[in-house]
Amino acid sequence: MRNYFIAGNWKMNTTLPKAEQLAAQIVQGVEELQPLPQVRIGIFPPFISLAGVHTVSTNTRVEVGAQNCSNELSGAFTGEISVDMLQSVGCTAVLIGHSERRTIYKESNEFIASKVQRVLASSVLTPVLCIGETLSQRQNNQTWDVLRNQIDDVYSTLEKKDAERIIIAYEPVWAIGTGIAATPEEAQEAHSFIRNHCSRFLGVAAQDAMLLYGGSVTAENAQSLLSQPDINGALIGGASLKAEAFLRIIATANALSQ
Numbered sequence: 001m002r003n004y005f006i007a008g009n010w011k012m013n014t015t016l017p018k019a020e021q022l023a024a025q026i027v028q029g030v031e032e033l034q035p036l037p038q039v040r041i042g043i044f045p046p047f048i049s050l051a052g053v054h055t056v057s058t059n060t061r062v063e064v065g066a067q068n069c070s071n072e073l074s075g076a077f078t079g080e081i082s083v084d085m086l087q088s089v090g091c092t093a094v095l096i097g098h099s100e101r102r103t104i105y106k107e108s109n110e111f112i113a114s115k116v117q118r119v120l121a122s123s124v125l126t127p128v129l130c131i132g133e134t135l136s137q138r139q140n141n142q143t144w145d146v147l148r149n150q151i152d153d154v155y156s157t158l159e160k161k162d163a164e165r166i167i168i169a170y171e172p173v174w175a176i177g178t179g180i181a182a183t184p185e186e187a188q189e190a191h192s193f194i195r196n197h198c199s200r201f202l203g204v205a206a207q208d209a210m211l212l213y214g215g216s217v218t219a220e221n222a223q224s225l226l227s228q229p230d231i232n233g234a235l236i237g238g239a240s241l242k243a244e245a246f247l248r249i250i251a252t253a254n255a256l257s258q
């Protein structure tokens with residue numbers, strides 16, 4: 001039996017009616033599929049659709065998560081969304097440090113660590129910490145250093161019992177939205193490195209850490225990626241916007257989870 005987490009990152013796509021419609025299609029497909037309990041499913045719509053999507057998915061196997069959150073508790077932070085707000089609309093998870101946040105919005109490892117701390121202070125939300133190297137970092141043989149720093153700068157600020165609650169999404173930047181996924185061997189190599197490195201903080205609990213792969217996951221390549229020993233799920237962008245493709249990936253994980 002293997003645990004999986006299949007997560008759909010909708011990014012800045014879907015208006016509220018479209019988000020509710022897509023969520024309803026996914027909910028219906030999941031109800032028909034009846035995945036095993038060890039397959040966790042999450043969709044991450046834009047903030048504005050969280051409450052609506054949660055209404056559609058209440059009392060189903062489909063969890064709702066956010067794509068970002070503030071590192072602050074509350075107060076004068078115009079335009080920000082707090083952990084409490086996310087909890088109040090039924091979120092159970094939140095992406096932190098997605099490469100688009102790191103690259104476009106210049107979020108540093110330190111800033112990302114402060115968000116993870118804030119999320120972990122809530123007992124309800126699971127942080128999905130996104131890490132990954134750029135193409136030039138990979139070409140310059142810096143991949144392991146980059147991943148090590150991205151992990152250390154967050155985990156070194158946490159107590160072990162809290163760090164154990166983190167889900168990591170390994171998303172090589174060169175694979176995101178490019179249609180060029182890491183090969184299963186490349187992904188497995190990175191996941192094995194990450195698990196091994198996390199054991200410095202987690203000890204044997206690193207064996208149970210949920211490590212998702214992200215970057216051009218499709219219904220077609222899901223089987224080869226998800227069958228790798230250190231890959232516990234997927235964070236899916238483009239293919240999660242099509243109910244049929246997303247449901248096929250869930251079905252693949254379900255078959256592999258038995």
Ligand code: PGA
Pocket residue numbers: 009171175176177178179214215216217235236237238239
């Ligand atoms: P992609 O995006 O599946 O479209 O490559 C993945 C992500 O950014 O989480």
